[in-house]
Each structure stands twice: as C-alpha cells, then as structure tokens.
Amino acid sequence: MKAKRVAYQSGTEGSSKERHHVYKPCTKGLKPTVLFSLFRSDFCCLLFWFVFSVGVAMGRAPCCDKANVKRGPWSPDEDATLRSYVQTHGTGGNWIALPRKAGLRRCGKSCRLRWLNYLRPDIKHGGFTEEEDHFICTLYSQMGSRWSIIASQLPGRTDNDVKNYWNTKLKKKVMAGKVRLKTNCDNPTTLASTQSLPYDQRVQTHNLAFSATQNRSSSTLSMSTDADSGFNMKTQSLNLDPVPYYGPGIMHLSGFGASTMKNHIVSLSQEGSSISDSSSSAMDNKFGSLPSTEAKATDDLMDFGFGFSYDLVNGLYSEDKAGDAAPICYPELADFTYAEIKPQGLNGGENRHGDNQEN
DNA sequence: AAGATATACAACCGCCCCTCT
DNA sequence: TAGAGGGGCGGTTGTATATCT
Numbered sequence: 001m002k003a004k005r006v007a008y009q010s011g012t013e014g015s016s017k018e019r020h021h022v023y024k025p026c027t028k029g030l031k032p033t034v035l036f037s038l039f040r041s042d043f044c045c046l047l048f049w050f051v052f053s054v055g056v057a058m059g060r061a062p063c064c065d066k067a068n069v070k071r072g073p074w075s076p077d078e079d080a081t082l083r084s085y086v087q088t089h090g091t092g093g094n095w096i097a098l099p100r101k102a103g104l105r106r107c108g109k110s111c112r113l114r115w116l117n118y119l120r121p122d123i124k125h126g127g128f129t130e131e132e133d134h135f136i137c138t139l140y141s142q143m144g145s146r147w148s149i150i151a152s153q154l155p156g157r158t159d160n161d162v163k164n165y166w167n168t169k170l171k172k173k174v175m176a177g178k179v180r181l182k183t184n185c186d187n188p189t190t191l192a193s194t195q196s197l198p199y200d201q202r203v204q205t206h207n208l209a210f211s212a213t214q215n216r217s218s219s220t221l222s223m224s225t226d227a228d229s230g231f232n233m234k235t236q237s238l239n240l241d242p243v244p245y246y247g248p249g250i251m252h253l254s255g256f257g258a259s260t261m262k263n264h265i266v267s268l269s270q271e272g273s274s275i276s277d278s279s280s281s282a283m284d285n286k287f288g289s290l291p292s293t294e295a296k297a298t299d300d301l302m303d304f305g306f307g308f309s310y311d312l313v314n315g316l317y318s319e320d321k322a323g324d325a326a327p328i329c330y331p332e333l334a335d336f337t338y339a340e341i342k343p344q345g346l347n348g349g350e351n352r353h354g355d356n357q358e359n
Numbered sequence: 360a361a362g363a364t365a366t367a368c369a370a371c372c373g374c375c376c377c378t379c380t
Numbered sequence: 381t382a383g384a385g386g387g388g389c390g391g392t393t394g395t396a397t398a399t400c401t
Contacts, residue, residue: 071370072369072370072395093386096387108387109388110371112387113369113371117369125368126368145390145391147390148388159390160370163390164368167391169366362400363401364399364400364401365397366396367396368394369393370393370394370395371391372392374389375387375388375389376386376387376388377388378386378387379384380383380384380385
C-alpha cells in the first residue's frame with residue numbers, strides 16, 4: 001500500500017488539467033490601437049502560457065520544487081539527518097515526503113539516491129575484486145547495461161557504483177584484455193550464493209551462457225522463465241528473422257533478482273546481443289532462456305556491444321592453463337577503436353533517453 | 360610550479376512502469 | 381479506464397582529485 005499522495009510541490013499550481021487552462025483575453029469592441037496594444041501584451045501572455053502549457057503537457061511535473069530544494073553534494077549534517085531518520089522511521093514507502101518529515105531541504109529522489117548509493121549500511125565502495133570484475137563483465141555481456149540487476153548480484157555494490165566502475169575502469173580493462181572470462185555454464189547464479197564454492201567453480205557457474213556473433217544474422221529465442229526463481233513459468237518465442245536460429249539449450253536465470261525484473265527481453269540481432277526494453281514489445285518477462293553455449297568454441301564469442309566479439313573460450317579467459325596470466329586477445333575479433341566502446345543495441349534505453357542528449 | 364588533461368564518482372535528469380484513485 | 385503520482389532505472393553531467401607536460 002502506497003502512502004497518500006502529496007500535492008504538487010513544484011512551482012505549478014493545481015492539477016495538470018488546471019494547468020492546461022490558457023488565458024483568453026476579451027477584445028470585443030476595442031479600438032484598433034488599443035486592440036493592437038492589448039494584442040501585443042496579450043500575445044506575450046498567450047505565448048508565455050502556450051509555451052508553459054505545452055511544456056507542462058509534454059513532460060510531467062517535477063517531483064519537487066526545484067527552486068526550494070538544495071542540490072549538489074551532501075553535507076555531513078544532511079547525511080546524518082537522513083541516516084538517522086531512515087534508521088529510526090524507515091522510508092515509509094514514500095521518498096517524496098521523506099525530506100519534509102526528516103527536515104531536509106532535498107528532493108525526495110535525491111534522498112533516495114543518497115541513501116541507496118552511499119548511506120546504506122551494507123555498502124561497499126571501491127576495491128572491486130578481480131572476481132567481481134569477471135562477474136560484471138559476464139553479466140554485462142549477457143544483459144548489457146542493466147546495472148541494477150548486475151549490482152543486485154554483487155553484495156554491497158550499488159548500480160551506480162558498478163556503472164561508474166564499468167565506465168571508468170572495467171571497460172578499459174576489458175579492452176586491454178585484462179579481464180578473464182570463462183564460458184561453458186548455463187546456470188549463472190549470484191556471486192553471493194556461490195561464495196562457498198572454489199573460485200574456479202564459481203567462475204564456471206557464472207560464465208556465459210549466452211553467445212552472439214556478428215555473423216549470426218537470424219535468431220529465434222526461446223524465452224522462458226524459471227518457476228523456481230519466482231518468475232512465472234512461461235515460454236515464448238521471439239522471431240527476429242524469417243530464418244530462425246534455434247539455440248542449443250536453455251539458459252536459466254534463476255539467480256537474477258526477481259524483484260527487479262521488469263519487461264525486458266534479450267534478443268539477438270545482426271549486431272550481436274542486445275537487450276530491449278519491451279515497452280515496444282509485447283513480451284511479458286524481462287529475461288528468458290537464451291541459446292546457451294555448449295562448449296562450441298566457435299560459438300563462444302562474446303559481444304560486449306562494442307562492435308566486436310570476444311572469443312571467450314580461447315581468448316579472454318586463460319586461467320585454466322596459465323594461472324593468473326593475462327588473457328590472450330584476438331585482435332582479429334576486436335575493433336579496439338576506443339571511441340566505439342559504447343553499449344549498443346539497447347534499443348529501449350536509446351529510445352528512452354534519446355531526449356537526454358539535448359541537455 | 361603551473362596549467363592542461365585525465366580520471367573517478369557523486370549527483371542529477373528525464374523517462375518508463377506500476378500502483379492507486 | 382484514464383490519469384496522477386511515486387519508484388526505479390540508465391544515461392549524463394559536474395566537480396574534485398590525480399597525473400601529465
């Protein structure tokens with residue numbers, strides 16, 4: 001049950017319907033000169049209200065009054081206030097109302113972010129282990145930039161942390177061939193859930209079950225979810241091309257946090273792997289089974305969305321044979337143009353955030 | 360030593376989804 | 381059933397710090 005809604009706190013007043021009201025001057029019976037002068041002023045008013053109304057209609061109202069909330073870095077006092085309030089009262093299921101109750105001049109979303117990414121007691125910052133590197137790379141290869149899901153598999157890590165780490169360090173490590181990955185497993189589980197296993201076994205457990213190569217031009221993905229994981233068992237097919245590709249197996253995703261599962265699908269395309277927000281599709285479940293790799297080395301190419309593929313079996317992961325030695329990279333498989341390192345094929349995200357580029 | 364450049368990461372933005380009325 | 385509002389997410393930006401020239 002959600003908390004009672006709060007009234008608009010932004011600079012606008014009333015409901016969105018009321019905000020659509022446009023000032024309409026009466027000009028009946030006025031002389032032309034007066035009419036003209038009125039027209040000029042009214043035109044400005046109309047223009048203002050038109051722009052204002054359109055602006056309101058086009059986008060949603062802000063969650064808080066941006067003019068009256070503090071922004072920027074949090075002070076230690078604010079941190080203490082927020083921590084104390086949340087630990088004492090909880091969030092109450094309403095972050096928007098929380099800052100007012102807690103006596104903070106901050107946007108509710110800002111409070112939420114600060115708590116989740118920084119103040120939460122179980123947070124780990126920095127110091128990513130090699131194991132975590134592998135895990136992140138593996139999951140990134142499977143699902144792209146679903147940072148919240150990836151982070152949910154790493155105890156103490158936040159999506160923001162993982163995202164920043166990937167963008168600033170790990171991506172470069174991968175490009176430099178300093179991250180080892182291993183394939184041949186079809187049941188990825190959380191890092192936390194396998195902590196007790198020997199390292200090599202854990203890596204095997206987390207390795208890629210999903211492969212996509214650039215020359216695999218057509219695919220049909222058998223989408224299913226694991227009833228054991230809490231998902232609804234469902235099987236669906238996604239025809240991406242008239243010539244279907246039937247994957248050799250099913251990838252179980254029981255380890256992924258079901259609570260964060262929303263409508264996303266994983267698809268294969270000519271560009272390789274991609275994950276699409278299903279807002280543009282009819283898919284009900286976010287993840288499903290994917291063609292798993294059955295130790296076919298030629299199929300074990302990992303597409304990081306960089307515009308190239310890695311040979312996972314022979315290339316990136318070499319611990320089996322060479323201990324901690326750096327992996328072998330295959331330049332013929334990779335376009336290392338650094339500028340090209342950017343997740344691609346995340347159609348939903350690109351669409352969703354296309355407007356952001358205007359900022 | 361100083362300015363330029365690179366790096367790291369906290370914080371923000373705007374969108375979408377879900378729930379409630 | 382439509383609209384409002386909040387939560388959550390991924391992408392981007394801003395800024396402090398580190399490194400380089």
